Each structure stands twice: as C-alpha cells, then as structure tokens.
Amino acid sequence: MNTPEWLKPGIYGAIVGAVAIGIVGFSWGGWMTGSSADEMASEMSHSSVISALVPVCLEKSANDSDRFAKMATIREASTYKRRDAVMDAGWATMPGSESADRDLAQACLSDLKIDAS
Template sequence: MTNPEWLKPGMYGALLGAVFVGVVGFSWGGWMTGGSANKLASEMARDQVIAALVPICHDMSRTDNQRLAKLATIQAATSYKRRDAVMDAGWATMPGSDSPNRDLAKACIEGLNLDAS
C-alpha cells in the first residue's frame, strides 16, 4: 500500500506532538502513574492517621501517674533518642496494640511541652 506524499509530514508531526504532550504532561502538568498515585495516597493516609492519634498520645501523657519522671527522661535524652524514650514511656502504644508506633512517637514529641515541664 502506498501512502500519499503529503501524509508523511503529518504522521511525523502527530508522533512528535504526542511525545511532546506526554513529556510536558508528566513534567509540568501534574500527571502521574497509577503506582505514584497509590504511593502518594498511602503516605497521605498514614499521615492523617498519625495526626488523628496524636491527641490520644498527649492524653495518655497527661493522665500518667509518672508523668514528671517520664518527661524528665524524655527531656534528658538526646534529640534523636527522644522518640525511643516516648516509646519506652508507653505513650506511643495505642490501646489494643502490643507495640508502640515510631511515627506516632515522633509526632507526639512535637506536642509535648518539654521546656515547661
């Protein structure tokens, strides 16, 4: 089958246009693949769950009988060990869970008033 001579530049233009639209769409247009969208959604969901659990962590710290001693231990710990200190205090272990949550412990530290304890 022979194609008309005028069809060849049109085919090249359509092919280059499709490539250009794809590059621009994924680079600046905000397009993403399904895998990237799922990863983004999972991260957002995890962050929202942690944010919802932070008040429980703070309430557990306020009602703890040994609050002052545990806060002193957390405050005395170096900045990168404070998360472990909150986990050891038991404030990052949610009711019904057997182990503490590292992300929750990190978020809980930010709300604890360590300077005014």
C-alpha cells in the same frame, strides 16, 4: 508499505506531538501513574491518622502516674533519642497495638512540653 510523500510529515507530526503532550502532561500537567497516586494517597492517609492520634498520645502522657520521671528521661535523652524515649514510655502505643508507632512518637514529641515540668 508505500506511504505517499505528502502523508509522512503528518505522521511525523503526530508522533512528535504525542511525545510532547506526554512529556508536558507528566511534567507540568499534573498527570501521574496509578502507583504514584496510590503512594500519595497512602502517605496522606497515614499522615491524617497520625494527626488524629496525637491527642490520644498527649492524653496518655497527661494521665500517666509516672509522668514526671518519664518526662525527665525524655528531657535527659539526646535530641535524636527522644523519640525512642517517648516510645519506651508507652505513650505512642495505641490501645489494641502491641508496638509503638515511630511517626506517632515523633508527632507527640513535637506537641509535648519538654521544657515544662
């Protein structure tokens, strides 16, 4: 195809402009792909569900008849094992679920009064 010489700068400018708009849009304009948006929405909804379930975990711990022994076990556990101790206590297992949720256990642990009896 023979393109006139006067058209080539316009074509090159359009290509460079399109690339520049794409770079600026994805870098600073807040654009994102559909998969990134889905991932972000999933993380936000998971975080919201965990936040909503923390009071349930705290209530389970407050109503547990063996609370003091379990709290002592949690207190005695090393810092990085405390989440597992909360999971073993059963406080991070929601009704209808068969296993404890690690994220819920961590959030519940941060709200439990570990130093108080």
